[in-house]
Amino acid sequence: MWAFIHKLGSPKWFYAISxxxxxxxxxxxxxLLLVGSVWGLVFAPSDYQQGNSFRIIYVHVPAAILAQSCFVTMAVAGVIFLVWKIKIADMAAAVIAPFGAAMTFVALFSGAVWGMPTWGTWWVWDARLTSMLIQLFLYLGVIALRGAFASRDSGSRAASVLALVGVVNIPIIKYSVDWWNTLHQPATFTLTERPAMPVEMWLPLLVMVLGFYCFFIALTLTRTRNEILRRESAKRWVRELVAGTARRG
Structure with missing residues:
Protein backbone atom coordinates (compact mmCIF):
# COMPACT_ATOMS: atom_id res chain seq x y z
CA MET A 1 0.00 0.00 0.00
CA TRP A 2 2.70 2.48 1.01
CA ALA A 3 4.73 1.51 -2.05
CA PHE A 4 1.75 2.38 -4.25
CA ILE A 5 1.26 5.73 -2.46
CA HIS A 6 4.97 6.47 -2.89
CA LYS A 7 4.73 5.71 -6.62
CA LEU A 8 1.55 7.79 -6.93
CA GLY A 9 3.45 10.71 -5.44
CA SER A 10 6.04 10.55 -8.22
CA PRO A 11 5.24 13.13 -10.93
CA LYS A 12 6.81 10.95 -13.62
CA TRP A 13 4.80 7.84 -12.62
CA PHE A 14 1.56 9.81 -12.22
CA TYR A 15 2.06 11.39 -15.63
CA ALA A 16 2.46 7.96 -17.22
CA ILE A 17 -0.47 6.23 -15.47
CA SER A 18 -2.83 9.17 -15.96
CA LEU A 32 -23.07 9.70 -19.24
CA LEU A 33 -23.67 13.43 -19.67
CA LEU A 34 -25.18 12.91 -23.11
CA VAL A 35 -27.47 10.09 -21.95
CA GLY A 36 -28.42 11.87 -18.73
CA SER A 37 -29.16 15.18 -20.46
CA VAL A 38 -31.39 13.68 -23.13
CA TRP A 39 -33.11 11.37 -20.65
CA GLY A 40 -33.73 14.10 -18.09
CA LEU A 41 -34.59 16.98 -20.40
CA VAL A 42 -36.63 15.09 -22.99
CA PHE A 43 -37.98 11.80 -21.66
CA ALA A 44 -38.37 12.31 -17.89
CA PRO A 45 -41.95 13.25 -16.91
CA SER A 46 -42.68 16.80 -15.77
CA ASP A 47 -43.23 17.50 -12.09
CA TYR A 48 -46.88 17.69 -11.00
CA GLN A 49 -46.27 20.96 -9.12
CA GLN A 50 -43.34 22.67 -10.87
CA GLY A 51 -43.96 21.48 -14.41
CA ASN A 52 -40.90 21.54 -16.65
CA SER A 53 -39.04 24.11 -14.54
CA PHE A 54 -37.91 21.26 -12.26
CA ARG A 55 -35.63 19.97 -15.06
CA ILE A 56 -32.89 22.38 -13.97
CA ILE A 57 -32.36 19.82 -11.19
CA TYR A 58 -30.31 17.80 -13.69
CA VAL A 59 -27.67 20.55 -13.63
CA HIS A 60 -28.20 22.11 -10.20
CA VAL A 61 -27.96 18.99 -8.03
CA PRO A 62 -24.88 17.42 -9.72
CA ALA A 63 -23.09 20.79 -9.64
CA ALA A 64 -23.90 21.31 -5.95
CA ILE A 65 -22.81 17.79 -4.98
CA LEU A 66 -19.60 18.04 -6.98
CA ALA A 67 -18.79 21.50 -5.60
CA GLN A 68 -18.77 20.08 -2.09
CA SER A 69 -16.86 16.94 -3.11
CA CYS A 70 -14.20 19.09 -4.79
CA PHE A 71 -13.66 21.07 -1.60
CA VAL A 72 -13.29 17.92 0.50
CA THR A 73 -10.87 16.46 -2.07
CA MET A 74 -8.88 19.70 -2.06
CA ALA A 75 -8.70 19.64 1.75
CA VAL A 76 -7.51 16.01 1.75
CA ALA A 77 -4.86 16.88 -0.84
CA GLY A 78 -3.85 19.78 1.40
CA VAL A 79 -3.33 17.43 4.36
CA ILE A 80 -1.22 15.09 2.22
CA PHE A 81 0.90 18.01 1.05
CA LEU A 82 1.33 19.53 4.53
CA VAL A 83 2.16 16.24 6.25
CA TRP A 84 4.02 14.20 3.63
CA LYS A 85 5.18 16.98 1.27
CA ILE A 86 3.88 15.11 -1.77
CA LYS A 87 4.01 17.52 -4.71
CA ILE A 88 1.34 15.76 -6.76
CA ALA A 89 -1.19 16.41 -3.99
CA ASP A 90 -0.48 20.14 -4.16
CA MET A 91 -0.68 20.12 -7.96
CA ALA A 92 -4.05 18.37 -7.81
CA ALA A 93 -5.33 20.82 -5.19
CA ALA A 94 -4.22 23.74 -7.36
CA VAL A 95 -6.19 22.54 -10.39
CA ILE A 96 -9.24 21.44 -8.37
CA ALA A 97 -9.81 24.88 -6.80
CA PRO A 98 -10.90 26.75 -9.99
CA PHE A 99 -13.10 23.85 -11.06
CA GLY A 100 -14.73 23.66 -7.62
CA ALA A 101 -15.35 27.42 -7.69
CA ALA A 102 -16.95 27.07 -11.12
CA MET A 103 -19.22 24.27 -9.91
CA THR A 104 -20.23 26.32 -6.86
CA PHE A 105 -21.12 29.25 -9.12
CA VAL A 106 -23.12 26.96 -11.42
CA ALA A 107 -24.99 25.56 -8.40
CA LEU A 108 -25.77 29.07 -7.10
CA PHE A 109 -26.78 30.42 -10.51
CA SER A 110 -28.95 27.44 -11.45
CA GLY A 111 -30.51 27.54 -7.99
CA ALA A 112 -31.39 31.21 -8.50
CA VAL A 113 -32.96 30.44 -11.88
CA TRP A 114 -34.92 27.58 -10.30
CA GLY A 115 -35.89 29.71 -7.30
CA MET A 116 -37.70 32.36 -9.36
CA PRO A 117 -40.61 30.16 -10.53
CA THR A 118 -40.56 28.10 -7.32
CA TRP A 119 -40.12 30.73 -4.58
CA GLY A 120 -40.97 33.86 -6.54
CA THR A 121 -37.50 35.38 -6.01
CA TRP A 122 -33.97 34.93 -7.33
CA TRP A 123 -32.32 34.94 -3.92
CA VAL A 124 -33.13 34.62 -0.22
CA TRP A 125 -30.67 34.56 2.67
CA ASP A 126 -31.52 30.92 3.21
CA ALA A 127 -29.10 28.82 5.30
CA ARG A 128 -28.28 26.49 2.40
CA LEU A 129 -27.80 29.31 -0.11
CA THR A 130 -25.74 31.43 2.28
CA SER A 131 -23.43 28.56 3.22
CA MET A 132 -22.92 27.77 -0.48
CA LEU A 133 -22.06 31.42 -1.11
CA ILE A 134 -19.51 31.22 1.72
CA GLN A 135 -18.04 28.15 0.00
CA LEU A 136 -17.59 30.17 -3.20
CA PHE A 137 -15.70 32.84 -1.25
CA LEU A 138 -13.55 30.12 0.36
CA TYR A 139 -12.66 28.76 -3.08
CA LEU A 140 -11.74 32.26 -4.28
CA GLY A 141 -9.67 32.75 -1.12
CA VAL A 142 -7.75 29.53 -1.74
CA ILE A 143 -7.07 30.56 -5.34
CA ALA A 144 -5.97 34.06 -4.28
CA LEU A 145 -3.63 32.77 -1.55
CA ARG A 146 -1.69 30.67 -4.05
CA GLY A 147 -0.71 33.80 -5.95
CA ALA A 148 -0.25 36.07 -2.95
CA PHE A 149 3.21 34.80 -1.93
CA ALA A 150 6.56 35.17 -3.66
CA SER A 151 7.33 31.54 -2.75
CA ARG A 152 5.13 28.89 -4.35
CA ASP A 153 5.56 26.59 -1.34
CA SER A 154 4.39 29.33 1.04
CA GLY A 155 1.33 29.95 -1.11
CA SER A 156 0.60 26.24 -1.27
CA ARG A 157 0.84 25.87 2.51
CA ALA A 158 -1.42 28.88 3.12
CA ALA A 159 -3.98 27.60 0.61
CA SER A 160 -3.91 24.14 2.19
CA VAL A 161 -4.51 25.57 5.67
CA LEU A 162 -7.46 27.65 4.42
CA ALA A 163 -8.91 24.56 2.70
CA LEU A 164 -8.65 22.63 5.98
CA VAL A 165 -10.37 25.42 7.90
CA GLY A 166 -13.01 25.86 5.21
CA VAL A 167 -13.95 22.19 5.11
CA VAL A 168 -15.89 22.85 8.34
CA ASN A 169 -18.45 24.56 6.10
CA ILE A 170 -19.30 21.31 4.26
CA PRO A 171 -21.41 19.71 7.05
CA ILE A 172 -23.09 23.09 7.54
CA ILE A 173 -24.13 23.06 3.87
CA LYS A 174 -25.30 19.46 4.08
CA TYR A 175 -27.31 19.68 7.31
CA SER A 176 -28.49 23.30 7.07
CA VAL A 177 -31.94 22.21 5.88
CA ASP A 178 -32.25 20.03 9.01
CA TRP A 179 -30.77 22.45 11.54
CA TRP A 180 -32.68 25.57 10.45
CA ASN A 181 -36.09 26.39 9.01
CA THR A 182 -35.20 27.01 5.36
CA LEU A 183 -36.97 27.34 2.03
CA HIS A 184 -34.54 24.93 0.41
CA GLN A 185 -35.80 21.39 -0.01
CA PRO A 186 -34.06 18.47 1.76
CA ALA A 187 -31.32 16.45 0.07
CA THR A 188 -32.36 14.77 -3.17
CA PHE A 189 -30.17 11.71 -2.51
CA THR A 190 -29.46 10.07 0.84
CA LEU A 191 -27.82 6.77 1.71
CA THR A 192 -30.52 5.80 4.21
CA GLU A 193 -33.77 6.70 2.43
CA ARG A 194 -35.32 5.98 -0.92
CA PRO A 195 -35.58 9.06 -3.20
CA ALA A 196 -38.94 10.83 -2.97
CA MET A 197 -39.03 11.26 -6.76
CA PRO A 198 -40.30 8.49 -9.04
CA VAL A 199 -37.65 6.31 -10.61
CA GLU A 200 -38.23 7.93 -14.03
CA MET A 201 -36.95 11.21 -12.56
CA TRP A 202 -34.11 10.19 -10.24
CA LEU A 203 -32.43 7.63 -12.52
CA PRO A 204 -31.42 10.25 -15.13
CA LEU A 205 -30.34 12.47 -12.23
CA LEU A 206 -28.09 9.68 -10.96
CA VAL A 207 -26.62 9.31 -14.46
CA MET A 208 -25.92 13.06 -14.54
CA VAL A 209 -24.22 12.95 -11.13
CA LEU A 210 -21.96 10.12 -12.29
CA GLY A 211 -21.26 12.01 -15.52
CA PHE A 212 -20.26 15.14 -13.57
CA TYR A 213 -17.89 13.07 -11.40
CA CYS A 214 -16.29 11.43 -14.45
CA PHE A 215 -15.87 14.86 -16.01
CA PHE A 216 -14.23 16.11 -12.81
CA ILE A 217 -11.79 13.18 -12.71
CA ALA A 218 -10.95 13.48 -16.43
CA LEU A 219 -10.39 17.23 -16.22
CA THR A 220 -8.33 16.91 -13.03
CA LEU A 221 -6.09 14.28 -14.62
CA THR A 222 -5.62 16.39 -17.74
CA ARG A 223 -4.90 19.64 -15.89
CA THR A 224 -2.63 17.93 -13.34
CA ARG A 225 -0.57 16.50 -16.21
CA ASN A 226 -0.19 20.03 -17.59
CA GLU A 227 0.77 21.28 -14.13
CA ILE A 228 3.42 18.56 -13.87
CA LEU A 229 4.98 19.66 -17.15
CA ARG A 230 4.97 23.28 -15.99
CA ARG A 231 6.48 22.68 -12.54
CA GLU A 232 8.87 19.92 -13.55
CA SER A 233 10.08 21.59 -16.76
CA ALA A 234 13.69 21.53 -15.55
CA LYS A 235 13.68 17.77 -14.97
CA ARG A 236 15.45 15.58 -17.50
CA TRP A 237 12.50 13.27 -18.18
CA VAL A 238 10.26 16.27 -19.01
CA ARG A 239 12.86 17.75 -21.37
CA GLU A 240 13.21 14.38 -23.11
CA LEU A 241 9.43 14.03 -23.34
CA VAL A 242 9.02 17.49 -24.84
CA ALA A 243 11.91 16.92 -27.25
CA GLY A 244 10.45 13.57 -28.34
CA THR A 245 7.04 15.15 -28.91
CA ALA A 246 8.62 17.95 -30.96
CA ARG A 247 10.48 15.44 -33.14
CA ARG A 248 7.30 13.45 -33.80
CA GLY A 249 5.43 16.65 -34.58
Whole structure:
Protein backbone atom coordinates (compact mmCIF):
# COMPACT_ATOMS: atom_id res chain seq x y z
CA MET A 1 0.00 0.00 0.00
CA TRP A 2 2.70 2.48 1.01
CA ALA A 3 4.73 1.51 -2.05
CA PHE A 4 1.75 2.38 -4.25
CA ILE A 5 1.26 5.73 -2.46
CA HIS A 6 4.97 6.47 -2.89
CA LYS A 7 4.73 5.71 -6.62
CA LEU A 8 1.55 7.79 -6.93
CA GLY A 9 3.45 10.71 -5.44
CA SER A 10 6.04 10.55 -8.22
CA PRO A 11 5.24 13.13 -10.93
CA LYS A 12 6.81 10.95 -13.62
CA TRP A 13 4.80 7.84 -12.62
CA PHE A 14 1.56 9.81 -12.22
CA TYR A 15 2.06 11.39 -15.63
CA ALA A 16 2.46 7.96 -17.22
CA ILE A 17 -0.47 6.23 -15.47
CA SER A 18 -2.83 9.17 -15.96
CA UNK A 19 -2.19 9.04 -19.71
CA UNK A 20 -3.89 5.62 -19.73
CA UNK A 21 -6.75 6.59 -17.44
CA UNK A 22 -7.88 9.94 -18.79
CA UNK A 23 -9.27 8.74 -22.17
CA UNK A 24 -11.58 6.31 -20.33
CA UNK A 25 -12.89 8.99 -17.99
CA UNK A 26 -13.39 11.45 -20.84
CA UNK A 27 -15.33 8.83 -22.80
CA UNK A 28 -17.45 7.91 -19.76
CA UNK A 29 -18.11 11.58 -18.98
CA UNK A 30 -19.28 12.36 -22.51
CA UNK A 31 -21.46 9.24 -22.68
CA LEU A 32 -23.07 9.70 -19.24
CA LEU A 33 -23.67 13.43 -19.67
CA LEU A 34 -25.18 12.91 -23.11
CA VAL A 35 -27.47 10.09 -21.95
CA GLY A 36 -28.42 11.87 -18.73
CA SER A 37 -29.16 15.18 -20.46
CA VAL A 38 -31.39 13.68 -23.13
CA TRP A 39 -33.11 11.37 -20.65
CA GLY A 40 -33.73 14.10 -18.09
CA LEU A 41 -34.59 16.98 -20.40
CA VAL A 42 -36.63 15.09 -22.99
CA PHE A 43 -37.98 11.80 -21.66
CA ALA A 44 -38.37 12.31 -17.89
CA PRO A 45 -41.95 13.25 -16.91
CA SER A 46 -42.68 16.80 -15.77
CA ASP A 47 -43.23 17.50 -12.09
CA TYR A 48 -46.88 17.69 -11.00
CA GLN A 49 -46.27 20.96 -9.12
CA GLN A 50 -43.34 22.67 -10.87
CA GLY A 51 -43.96 21.48 -14.41
CA ASN A 52 -40.90 21.54 -16.65
CA SER A 53 -39.04 24.11 -14.54
CA PHE A 54 -37.91 21.26 -12.26
CA ARG A 55 -35.63 19.97 -15.06
CA ILE A 56 -32.89 22.38 -13.97
CA ILE A 57 -32.36 19.82 -11.19
CA TYR A 58 -30.31 17.80 -13.69
CA VAL A 59 -27.67 20.55 -13.63
CA HIS A 60 -28.20 22.11 -10.20
CA VAL A 61 -27.96 18.99 -8.03
CA PRO A 62 -24.88 17.42 -9.72
CA ALA A 63 -23.09 20.79 -9.64
CA ALA A 64 -23.90 21.31 -5.95
CA ILE A 65 -22.81 17.79 -4.98
CA LEU A 66 -19.60 18.04 -6.98
CA ALA A 67 -18.79 21.50 -5.60
CA GLN A 68 -18.77 20.08 -2.09
CA SER A 69 -16.86 16.94 -3.11
CA CYS A 70 -14.20 19.09 -4.79
CA PHE A 71 -13.66 21.07 -1.60
CA VAL A 72 -13.29 17.92 0.50
CA THR A 73 -10.87 16.46 -2.07
CA MET A 74 -8.88 19.70 -2.06
CA ALA A 75 -8.70 19.64 1.75
CA VAL A 76 -7.51 16.01 1.75
CA ALA A 77 -4.86 16.88 -0.84
CA GLY A 78 -3.85 19.78 1.40
CA VAL A 79 -3.33 17.43 4.36
CA ILE A 80 -1.22 15.09 2.22
CA PHE A 81 0.90 18.01 1.05
CA LEU A 82 1.33 19.53 4.53
CA VAL A 83 2.16 16.24 6.25
CA TRP A 84 4.02 14.20 3.63
CA LYS A 85 5.18 16.98 1.27
CA ILE A 86 3.88 15.11 -1.77
CA LYS A 87 4.01 17.52 -4.71
CA ILE A 88 1.34 15.76 -6.76
CA ALA A 89 -1.19 16.41 -3.99
CA ASP A 90 -0.48 20.14 -4.16
CA MET A 91 -0.68 20.12 -7.96
CA ALA A 92 -4.05 18.37 -7.81
CA ALA A 93 -5.33 20.82 -5.19
CA ALA A 94 -4.22 23.74 -7.36
CA VAL A 95 -6.19 22.54 -10.39
CA ILE A 96 -9.24 21.44 -8.37
CA ALA A 97 -9.81 24.88 -6.80
CA PRO A 98 -10.90 26.75 -9.99
CA PHE A 99 -13.10 23.85 -11.06
CA GLY A 100 -14.73 23.66 -7.62
CA ALA A 101 -15.35 27.42 -7.69
CA ALA A 102 -16.95 27.07 -11.12
CA MET A 103 -19.22 24.27 -9.91
CA THR A 104 -20.23 26.32 -6.86
CA PHE A 105 -21.12 29.25 -9.12
CA VAL A 106 -23.12 26.96 -11.42
CA ALA A 107 -24.99 25.56 -8.40
CA LEU A 108 -25.77 29.07 -7.10
CA PHE A 109 -26.78 30.42 -10.51
CA SER A 110 -28.95 27.44 -11.45
CA GLY A 111 -30.51 27.54 -7.99
CA ALA A 112 -31.39 31.21 -8.50
CA VAL A 113 -32.96 30.44 -11.88
CA TRP A 114 -34.92 27.58 -10.30
CA GLY A 115 -35.89 29.71 -7.30
CA MET A 116 -37.70 32.36 -9.36
CA PRO A 117 -40.61 30.16 -10.53
CA THR A 118 -40.56 28.10 -7.32
CA TRP A 119 -40.12 30.73 -4.58
CA GLY A 120 -40.97 33.86 -6.54
CA THR A 121 -37.50 35.38 -6.01
CA TRP A 122 -33.97 34.93 -7.33
CA TRP A 123 -32.32 34.94 -3.92
CA VAL A 124 -33.13 34.62 -0.22
CA TRP A 125 -30.67 34.56 2.67
CA ASP A 126 -31.52 30.92 3.21
CA ALA A 127 -29.10 28.82 5.30
CA ARG A 128 -28.28 26.49 2.40
CA LEU A 129 -27.80 29.31 -0.11
CA THR A 130 -25.74 31.43 2.28
CA SER A 131 -23.43 28.56 3.22
CA MET A 132 -22.92 27.77 -0.48
CA LEU A 133 -22.06 31.42 -1.11
CA ILE A 134 -19.51 31.22 1.72
CA GLN A 135 -18.04 28.15 0.00
CA LEU A 136 -17.59 30.17 -3.20
CA PHE A 137 -15.70 32.84 -1.25
CA LEU A 138 -13.55 30.12 0.36
CA TYR A 139 -12.66 28.76 -3.08
CA LEU A 140 -11.74 32.26 -4.28
CA GLY A 141 -9.67 32.75 -1.12
CA VAL A 142 -7.75 29.53 -1.74
CA ILE A 143 -7.07 30.56 -5.34
CA ALA A 144 -5.97 34.06 -4.28
CA LEU A 145 -3.63 32.77 -1.55
CA ARG A 146 -1.69 30.67 -4.05
CA GLY A 147 -0.71 33.80 -5.95
CA ALA A 148 -0.25 36.07 -2.95
CA PHE A 149 3.21 34.80 -1.93
CA ALA A 150 6.56 35.17 -3.66
CA SER A 151 7.33 31.54 -2.75
CA ARG A 152 5.13 28.89 -4.35
CA ASP A 153 5.56 26.59 -1.34
CA SER A 154 4.39 29.33 1.04
CA GLY A 155 1.33 29.95 -1.11
CA SER A 156 0.60 26.24 -1.27
CA ARG A 157 0.84 25.87 2.51
CA ALA A 158 -1.42 28.88 3.12
CA ALA A 159 -3.98 27.60 0.61
CA SER A 160 -3.91 24.14 2.19
CA VAL A 161 -4.51 25.57 5.67
CA LEU A 162 -7.46 27.65 4.42
CA ALA A 163 -8.91 24.56 2.70
CA LEU A 164 -8.65 22.63 5.98
CA VAL A 165 -10.37 25.42 7.90
CA GLY A 166 -13.01 25.86 5.21
CA VAL A 167 -13.95 22.19 5.11
CA VAL A 168 -15.89 22.85 8.34
CA ASN A 169 -18.45 24.56 6.10
CA ILE A 170 -19.30 21.31 4.26
CA PRO A 171 -21.41 19.71 7.05
CA ILE A 172 -23.09 23.09 7.54
CA ILE A 173 -24.13 23.06 3.87
CA LYS A 174 -25.30 19.46 4.08
CA TYR A 175 -27.31 19.68 7.31
CA SER A 176 -28.49 23.30 7.07
CA VAL A 177 -31.94 22.21 5.88
CA ASP A 178 -32.25 20.03 9.01
CA TRP A 179 -30.77 22.45 11.54
CA TRP A 180 -32.68 25.57 10.45
CA ASN A 181 -36.09 26.39 9.01
CA THR A 182 -35.20 27.01 5.36
CA LEU A 183 -36.97 27.34 2.03
CA HIS A 184 -34.54 24.93 0.41
CA GLN A 185 -35.80 21.39 -0.01
CA PRO A 186 -34.06 18.47 1.76
CA ALA A 187 -31.32 16.45 0.07
CA THR A 188 -32.36 14.77 -3.17
CA PHE A 189 -30.17 11.71 -2.51
CA THR A 190 -29.46 10.07 0.84
CA LEU A 191 -27.82 6.77 1.71
CA THR A 192 -30.52 5.80 4.21
CA GLU A 193 -33.77 6.70 2.43
CA ARG A 194 -35.32 5.98 -0.92
CA PRO A 195 -35.58 9.06 -3.20
CA ALA A 196 -38.94 10.83 -2.97
CA MET A 197 -39.03 11.26 -6.76
CA PRO A 198 -40.30 8.49 -9.04
CA VAL A 199 -37.65 6.31 -10.61
CA GLU A 200 -38.23 7.93 -14.03
CA MET A 201 -36.95 11.21 -12.56
CA TRP A 202 -34.11 10.19 -10.24
CA LEU A 203 -32.43 7.63 -12.52
CA PRO A 204 -31.42 10.25 -15.13
CA LEU A 205 -30.34 12.47 -12.23
CA LEU A 206 -28.09 9.68 -10.96
CA VAL A 207 -26.62 9.31 -14.46
CA MET A 208 -25.92 13.06 -14.54
CA VAL A 209 -24.22 12.95 -11.13
CA LEU A 210 -21.96 10.12 -12.29
CA GLY A 211 -21.26 12.01 -15.52
CA PHE A 212 -20.26 15.14 -13.57
CA TYR A 213 -17.89 13.07 -11.40
CA CYS A 214 -16.29 11.43 -14.45
CA PHE A 215 -15.87 14.86 -16.01
CA PHE A 216 -14.23 16.11 -12.81
CA ILE A 217 -11.79 13.18 -12.71
CA ALA A 218 -10.95 13.48 -16.43
CA LEU A 219 -10.39 17.23 -16.22
CA THR A 220 -8.33 16.91 -13.03
CA LEU A 221 -6.09 14.28 -14.62
CA THR A 222 -5.62 16.39 -17.74
CA ARG A 223 -4.90 19.64 -15.89
CA THR A 224 -2.63 17.93 -13.34
CA ARG A 225 -0.57 16.50 -16.21
CA ASN A 226 -0.19 20.03 -17.59
CA GLU A 227 0.77 21.28 -14.13
CA ILE A 228 3.42 18.56 -13.87
CA LEU A 229 4.98 19.66 -17.15
CA ARG A 230 4.97 23.28 -15.99
CA ARG A 231 6.48 22.68 -12.54
CA GLU A 232 8.87 19.92 -13.55
CA SER A 233 10.08 21.59 -16.76
CA ALA A 234 13.69 21.53 -15.55
CA LYS A 235 13.68 17.77 -14.97
CA ARG A 236 15.45 15.58 -17.50
CA TRP A 237 12.50 13.27 -18.18
CA VAL A 238 10.26 16.27 -19.01
CA ARG A 239 12.86 17.75 -21.37
CA GLU A 240 13.21 14.38 -23.11
CA LEU A 241 9.43 14.03 -23.34
CA VAL A 242 9.02 17.49 -24.84
CA ALA A 243 11.91 16.92 -27.25
CA GLY A 244 10.45 13.57 -28.34
CA THR A 245 7.04 15.15 -28.91
CA ALA A 246 8.62 17.95 -30.96
CA ARG A 247 10.48 15.44 -33.14
CA ARG A 248 7.30 13.45 -33.80
CA GLY A 249 5.43 16.65 -34.58
Missing amino acids: ARLQPWFWALAIL
